[in-house]
Amino acid sequence: MAVSDTATESAAIGPPPATTGFLGWMRKNLFSNVWNTLLTIVCAYLIIRIVPPLVSWLFLDATWGEAAPQQCRAAEGACWAFVTEKHRVILFGRYPFLEHWRPLLGICVLLTVVLTSCFRRCWRPWIALVWIGGLGAFFVLMFGGDVPIGLRAAAAAAAGAFLIATLRSSGSTRSLLFGATALFALLALAAGPIFRVIDGVLNAAFGTGPLLAGATGIWFEIPTGLGFVSTSLWGGLPLTLLLSILGIVVAFPLAILLALGRRSKMPLIRMFCVGYIEVIRGVPLISLLFVGSFLLPLFLPRGVEISDLLRAQVAIIGFSAAYLAEVIRGGLQAIPRGQFEAADALGLSYWQKMAKIVLPQAITIVIPPIVNTFIGLFKDTSLVSIVSLTDLLLATKDIALADVDWRAFYAEGYAFIALIYFVFCFFMSKYSQYLERQFETGRQKRR
Amino acid sequence: MRSIIYQALFLAALVFVVWLLVTNTIENLRARGLKSGFDFLNSRSGIPISDTIIDWNPDDTFGRAYFVGILNTLRVGIIGIVLATILGTIIGIARLSSNWLVAKLASIYVETIRNVPLLLQLIFIYAFVGNVLPDQLNPIVIGAGFYLNKSGLIFPLLKLDTAHYIVGGVLLASLVAMLIYNRWAKRRQYATGVAPKRLLPSLGILIVPAVAAFLAMGAPAEFDVAAKTRFRFIGGGSIGPEFLTVLVGLVIYTASFIAEIVRSGILAVSYGQTEAAGALGLTRGQTLRLVLLPQALRVIIPPMTSQYLNLVKNSSLALIAGYPDVVAIENMTMNQTGRALEAILLIMAVYLTISLSISLAMNYYNKRIALKER
Helix, strand or coil: CHHHHHHHHHHHHCCCHHHCHHHHHHHHHCCCCHHHHHHHHHHHHHHHHHHHHHHHHHHHCCECCCCCHHHHHHCCCCEHHHHHHHHHHHHHCCCCHHHCHHHHHHHHHHHHHHHHHHCHHHCCCCHHHHHHHHHHHHHHHHHCCEECHHHHHHHHHHHHHHHHHHHHCCCHHHHHHHHHHHHHHHHHHHHHHHHHHHHHHHHHHHCCCCCHHHHHHHCCCEECCCCCCCHHHCCEHHHHHHHHHHHHHCHHHHHHHHHHHHCCCCHHHHHHHHHHHHHHHHCCHHHHHHHHHHHHHHHCCCCCCCCHHHHHHHHHHHHHHHHHHHHHHHHHHHCCHHHHHHHHHCCCCHHHHHHHHHHHHHHHHCHHHHHHHHHHHHHHHHHHHHHCCCEHHHHHHHHHHHCHHHHHHHHHHHHHHHHHHHHHHHHHHHHHHHHHHHHHHHHHHHC | CHHHHHHHHHHHHHHHHHHHHHHHHHHHHHHCCCCCCCHHHHCECCCCCCCCCCCCCCCCEHHHHHHHHHHHHHHHHHHHHHHHHHHHHHHHHHHCCCCHHHHHHHHHHHHHHHCCCHHHHHHHHHHHHHHCCCCCCCCEEEECCEEEECCEEEECEECCCHHHHHHHHHHHHHHHHHHHHHHHHHHHHHHHCCCCCCHHHHHHHHHHHHHHHHHHCCCCCCEECCEECCCCEECCEEECHHHHHHHHHHHHHHHHHHHHHHHHHHHHCCHHHHHHHHHCCCCHHHHHHHHHHHHHHHHHHHHHHHHHHHHHHHHHHHHHHCCCCHHHHHHHHHHHHCCHHHHHHHHHHHHHHHHHHHHHHHHHHHHHHCCCCC
């Protein structure tokens, strides 16, 4: 009784005025004691010194739209006219100017595929088909020319058929079909380089000459009606996206094998996997890019030439596979031992146990850290500019800013691509945090 | 049995691949008329290196250039780690501040810096140093003999004489004495249950003899302050614009990651621990020192180590700012001699050695502080 009395009383009086509303909030969060007040004053001073000049540079005094460099120099603020003038070079590098719609469309296709994969509802095996289709479309758009579509289309169709069969089948046929799907999907995407390497090896060993590479040519080629553009002209955002996306997607199966190998009971395989992971993680990416661009040509059989883009891509895949493997290993360790024992008790084989029981759980847990790895890789692709690939950074630095008239506006150029990187990374990190919360509540509910 | 067959197959495949790579490489090298081997390390390099710790002139060998590069990598790595830890810890704590403004500013810093590639930041800072900072003769005067201009940061140097070395020796000896005292104090506490005072005596043992020695020798503290002549600054110490760029870039970038680690480490210790310590009658200081910090550190140390390793590995980007770290120097070596394979192996050897020694040290430390489960 007494309690309710006090409650009504205090409700009637209400809290002291200085603790509510905006003033109350300020008192509580900014001026709660001497130390806090001091900090607030220092911060406020910093903000007043930095923000107004920045805002007037960025917006108020800036030159927008189209303008000559002279106009920009006359103005006090930023020269966004530089970005207006050069944005296409920054975004697409040396890609032929009139064909810029192709990389633009390519980016849209890639981003659509990635966005689709962000929805949990789409985490089904058929997403693999979306990826094959999306990447295929991207490459057709970027390359143009005559697409040796016969073999690729056949391989893609086979991959599709196997995937559907996989979805409907069960037991050990399923893993067999799944492997076949992966194989054909790989063939559909990377038939050219794979065949060239195999040819080179065979040629070095038996002197057979081009065997398989001819096969891609024998199959009918479909003219796309688009001019052929070689990878040496690719650049800007599509290059950055391609390097990072393939860097994760292709590295993923390798990473699973490495992670399983590291936990394997076979000492030889374990040693190899540990060695690979630790060496790659111990050296900087730039040294691996050097390996890709200087040593890979030496490692390949004579006569096999691979493009600069592919060299960097191989280095990036090898790099991210080691990091992903550690992430996946974290997931494997989080699976309770009971799951392994239960699978053994059911008489499942090693691969059945892994593919059906362990990996699905382990990978789901580690999707947020995988997204974080992807963010890191996305930023790290900027290093390819050191080995002269025209990614976003080098397109800005060496093409857009190479123009004498506009050289002074480096800050605007770098700010523009910094914004692009920021937007991508920021939203990906928000997505990963969102997933973490989702999984967290999921686990709590189960308890 | 099956596992042996698998391993034999794996080994065979591995041997085949390695054999293929080696024969291809030999073949390719011969076809291109390239030599291999590490003999170039003893030949004259002829490369100019601007910023070195030990003496350097272009007549020195490639081997010495390699060593110069390693020292430069270590220099930027060690100084960078210290500064990034300080800045990162301050920002991490600031993000948890009850002051709304401080917390917001800290989180804006972290979100912005983390989401932009380091290489871009380095290029930007380098361009900024070269374009925006004033030229040599009109530096920004920071005060106390510190100046900032296009050619880097100029600062006063302490003129070292014997007295300073003696003080250094005394300091080292008292450090040992302090450790011994602390060990004794710990034993005594275990034996008798009475904890001897530790903080004040420790500080006393550490500082008093050194200060006494310093004063006894007449407190010699002469600084070599840079002086402006008509053309340039003379005297004092200076760090070049390349080193400044790389250091500032690495510190700002790594600090944003360390801040997050510190923050999550502090948050990982539940509030119940503070309350329990209070209920046991520990003072605030004791709670922090004996309860909160040890638990937070256990969470903080492992990711912190990997950030330190990242900083050292990221220092390889010094290449684009022209700072002569080991990668930049081996890159030049590669261009001069054409020994790509050897140069890349040398680079990897440096980083692998650093990585492995840091992770060994960390594993040892982790074992020591790991939860003792019974």
